[in-house]
Amino acid sequence: MTAPSAALAKTVAVEAGTNANTCYQCKRCTAGCPVAEYADLHPAQIMRAVQLGDLQTIVGAKFIWLCTGCQTCTTRCPQGIDVAGVIDELRMISRREGLVPKDAPFADILRLNCDSISRWGRLYEIELIARYKMTKPATAMDDVLLGAKMFLKGKLSLTPTLGDRAQIKRMRREAERIEAEHRTSARIKAGE
Amino acid sequence: MAATTKKLAYYPGCSLHSTAKELDESFRASAAALSLELTEIPDWVCCGNTAAHATNRLLAAALPANELAKVTDMGLDTVAVPCAACFSRFMVSVSELEDEHMKDDIARVIGRVYGGGVGVDNLIDVYYNEVGVDQLKARTVRPLSGLKAVAYYGCLLTRPPKTTLAEDPEYPTHMDDLLRAMSATVLDWSYKTDCCGASLALCEQSVVVALTKKILRDATTVGADMVVCACPLCQANLDTRQDEIAAADSAFRKIPVLYLSQVVGVAIGLSPDKLGFRRHMVPVEPLLQRAGAAV
Numbered sequence: 001m002t003a004p005s006a007a008l009a010k011t012v013a014v015e016a017g018t019n020a021n022t023c024y025q026c027k028r029c030t031a032g033c034p035v036a037e038y039a040d041l042h043p044a045q046i047m048r049a050v051q052l053g054d055l056q057t058i059v060g061a062k063f064i065w066l067c068t069g070c071q072t073c074t075t076r077c078p079q080g081i082d083v084a085g086v087i088d089e090l091r092m093i094s095r096r097e098g099l100v101p102k103d104a105p106f107a108d109i110l111r112l113n114c115d116s117i118s119r120w121g122r123l124y125e126i127e128l129i130a131r132y133k134m135t136k137p138a139t140a141m142d143d144v145l146l147g148a149k150m151f152l153k154g155k156l157s158l159t160p161t162l163g164d165r166a167q168i169k170r171m172r173r174e175a176e177r178i179e180a181e182h183r184t185s186a187r188i189k190a191g192e
Numbered sequence: 193m194a195a196t197t198k199k200l201a202y203y204p205g206c207s208l209h210s211t212a213k214e215l216d217e218s219f220r221a222s223a224a225a226l227s228l229e230l231t232e233i234p235d236w237v238c239c240g241n242t243a244a245h246a247t248n249r250l251l252a253a254a255l256p257a258n259e260l261a262k263v264t265d266m267g268l269d270t271v272a273v274p275c276a277a278c279f280s281r282f283m284v285s286v287s288e289l290e291d292e293h294m295k296d297d298i299a300r301v302i303g304r305v306y307g308g309g310v311g312v313d314n315l316i317d318v319y320y321n322e323v324g325v326d327q328l329k330a331r332t333v334r335p336l337s338g339l340k341a342v343a344y345y346g347c348l349l350t351r352p353p354k355t356t357l358a359e360d361p362e363y364p365t366h367m368d369d370l371l372r373a374m375s376a377t378v379l380d381w382s383y384k385t386d387c388c389g390a391s392l393a394l395c396e397q398s399v400v401v402a403l404t405k406k407i408l409r410d411a412t413t414v415g416a417d418m419v420v421c422a423c424p425l426c427q428a429n430l431d432t433r434q435d436e437i438a439a440a441d442s443a444f445r446k447i448p449v450l451y452l453s454q455v456v457g458v459a460i461g462l463s464p465d466k467l468g469f470r471r472h473m474v475p476v477e478p479l480l481q482r483a484g485a486a487v
Contacts, residue, residue: 015249016249034386034387034389034403035389035392035399035403038398038399038402066392066396066399068347068387068389068390068391068392069242069245069246069347069391070347070348070351070387071347071348071351071352072347072351072387074351074352075351075352075353075361075362082352084352088245088246088249091246091247092246092247092248092249095247105394105395105396106391106392106395106396108395109243109394109395110242110243110246110247111243111247113241113242113243114243114244114247117237117238117240117243117244121235121237121238122206122209122236122237122238123206123207123210123238123241125206125210125211128394129394132394132395142397143394143397146432146435146436149432149473150211150432153470153471153472153473154213154471155210155211155212155213155428155471156210156211157209157210161206161209163235163236163237163238164235164236164237167235167237167258168237168238168255170303171237171251171254171255171258171301171302172248172251174300174301174303175248175250175251175254175301176248176251178250178297178300178301179248179249179250
């Protein structure tokens with residue numbers, strides 16, 4: 001790994017509003033994590049890597065893309081660290097820096113999900129599923145039968161229902177502009 | 193004496209218009225019967241669910257704030273949000289609005305200042321706070337005696353308690369209390385607040401099936417006849433994965449997964465066809481027969 005650096009923990013503290021440096025590795029987050037046993041890293045290891053500024057280890061593993069966001073870690077942390085918030089922040093950093101691993105299907109789902117909401121104002125599930133399957137031809141047949149059953153039960157709609165589309169587009173544009181503005185002023189302040 | 197009508201804004205969210213239509217159907221039907229007048233927020237926009245908070249924190253906080261501001265336009269002070277994932281996003285937004293800088297940024301994004309004050313009810317809250325345990329008991333005409341239930345809260349109704357304001361996130365009891373008020377036998381079990389993995393439903397089937405199986409197996413092991421839940425993602429996941437689990441494990445026993453709103457509907461005497469049971473994957477009919485509500 002690269003030389004330890006405080007930069008990552010600092011970014012997380014500013015953007016996610018939580019101090020990862022207070023983690024003392026009690027591993028309550030890991031003990032309660034529903035996906036740790038299926039993943040390559042566990043939440044306490046993620047916290048350690050954040051403290052060391054070791055983004056390489058984090059983006060080289062699948063864990064942050066397997067986190068279900070169940071908030072058990074955040075709820076149980078004796079230091080009051082928003083562990084799930086740190087993981088969300090690491091996903092955002094990975095995307096911004098172009099460091100999303102190839103084998104992270106959840107990252108595709110999140111991206112397509114955001115596109116769908118921006119386009120229709122609401123989630124258009126059949127379109128989301130179809131577009132996701134196009135990114136993963138090898139798994140295209142998984143759950144097809146289940147999808148058909150759900151369609152027959154009236155649980156999937158062929159047409160989208162529309163929200164206030166002009167407002168969602170405006171909100172997304174504005175939010176992205178303000179966040180970029182904040183990051184620029186934070187960099188100037190840090191003297192980069 | 194006729195109960196006075198209470199008016200609530202209603203934010204269904206995307207799931208209730210698709211995979212969780214039966215939640216929308218049963219929620220509307222039971223609310224009307226219990227003197228709650230629901231008005232859907234006009235042109236509502238998605239709450240941002242899992243995607244926005246892993247993409248843009250400001251947008252994720254602004255989307256629910258935009259809807260809360262519209263509730264004040266409607267002249268109402270409470271919004272019913274039956275989807276647990278939407279509820280969680282709304283509560284995060286409410287807590288983000290307490291920060292002055294964030295509040296200013298949110299105002300810029302939504303194009304107006306939201307002054308706060310709108311209460312957010314999840315599905316359990318609507319029955320627990322707006323109707324009340326005693327009133328629900330008084331309105332029960334089809335007591336569920338003989339039916340054994342486990343109450344499944346999942347993740348987002350209670351966690352993290354700093355934002356959801358849940359009294360006891362590790363051992364919530366409001367849904368248990370409501371089920372007892374309808375004379376169901378409520379069993380203790382170990383998976384009340386465990387995650388079913390629903391957000392990974394499309395991309396990590398093996399993990400989702402493993403998590404789902406643990407929850408359902410514990411429910412049947414303690415002797416439950418049904419799992420009662422209050423989240424459309426949990427219900428969709430727990431109900432639709434059972435064929436797959438049963439195909440791989442002959443010892444697995446299937447169990448119906450009902451929404452709290454459906455159970456309330458049955459207990460207060462609504463016709464089962466108004467409660468969306470035909471949309472279930474695991475048949476609910478045997479259970480309904482035992483409750484004296486055969487279709």
